[in-house]
Amino acid sequence: MKTAEKLAAGWLLTLGFMFVTLSVSAVIEKNATNKINVYPKDEYDFTAQNPTYQDDNTAVGGLVFGVPTLILGGWLALGLYSQSRQQKKALNQQASDRLQSVFYEMLEENNGRMTVLGFAMQSQLPAADARQYLDKKAKEFNANFKVSEEGAVSYHFEV
Secondary structure (H helix, E strand, C coil): CHHHHHHHHHHHHHHHHHHHHHHHHHHHHHHHHHHHCCCCCCCCCCCCCCCCHHHHHHHHHHHHHHHHHHHHHHHHHHHHHHHHHHHHHHHHHHHHHHHHHHHHHHHHHCCCEEEHHHHHHHHCCCHHHHHHHHHHHHHHHCCEEEECCCCCEEEECCC
């Protein structure tokens, strides 16, 4: 469904742009034609019908079909964009909630003691992201750090 909406928005924007471009082109051509044509002002010459009436019809038709098509295509595209942003926001919130629940479960199980490796394994995060998350939580909750002889950092939260 989303693919069909994307295609519809793209086609409507393209068609609208083409119609408006056609309209602008007709107006430019009409102005150029008016500058070139010199109509005879002799009393015996019949004045020819204005050769730019077709350009007038093209300009108006291009606007009549182009503007609504552009508006509809833009509205569809904007709707798809906002829907995409809402879905991303919901996914980010879901991931944040999952990380928070893993964090609190581990705190409970380990009596407030946690390592980066343990948290990375439980949350299935890369080590750098797990360390960043734990550092953030350690600042929030004023956790203590202990560094082992091997250089491993463990976080101690007051539970």
